[in-house]
Amino acid sequence: SANKPAFKPSAELDDLFSDHAPEVAPDINFEIAKNYETILTMAQLDDWVNRLQASPLVALDTETDSIHDMLARLVGISFAVDSVDASGEKMIRAAYVPLMHNYPDAPTQLPMDDVLAKLRPWLEDASKPKVGQHIKYDRHVLATAGIDVRGYAHDTMLQSYVLEVHKGHGLESLAERHLGRKGVSFEELCGKGAKQITIDQVDVERVSNYACEDAEMTLAVHHVLWPRLEAEPKLRVVYELEIASSEALFRMERNGVLIDGEALKEQSKNLGGRIVTLEAEAHALAGQPFNLA
16 A cells, blocks of 8 residues: 555665566556445455456455554455456456444454455465555555465566666556556555544545555556566576565564574674685785775
8 A cells, every 4th residue: 555664675676677678568468447346245255365366367455553563463454356248348346344443433344363264275375466555555454464475476566667667666656657547646555744643543435445446557567577577588587586584674674683603603704704805815816916896
């Protein structure tokens, strides 16, 4: 969602990548009516669980009460899948499951434990591909709720980073740039500054439209960016490294890092000796000493 913390790349990619990323026209119609649904009954949820299980790729997004991924509590979950309308045109369907909206006259929502129990088999199935925007954040949120999500195959934020490192990577920026659309902003939904409220205080239907839109646009952006990465082997390698790094960072952030001080000291000693040996060999090959650094 748009209230996730901004992406801060750990390293700069060569601008050469973006110069050689070919444009590929997406094979999908994005100019469609919004096919969004708010899930408030178990029958609706069962229908969507079946749809998720049958879909080759699902966009997954979370709504929370904080931008801090380790503190954020799950307020709702949204999904988006490719579908076909009555005329045979490709479209995207999306749904939102509100879980923890808490304001006067809020509709009755499905119990979180029951919803997560229904979704767990799909969420934790590595053979069911998923795509998200800034997936590391969502992984933390769902891990706090007791779900170890597996099967994240794509991250639109990282796709953007690899293809166009010098541009914005937030979903709002990606949608404007690649879909020609401007979605509902988090500030429009929750206000800003001292008057900003948390999303669990906002009307369920308003949040549902926002959350479904986020999931739908994530899937639509993926349909634009992924063919460009597929068409360029060099970029695909970089993207795969970014996905792997995201997984490693998630586990480090989640669990912490244990360092064996004595083993590290011994490794440093061994490497130091090896450096001295290699430096002497380099000087011998050069015929005179020089600054190898």
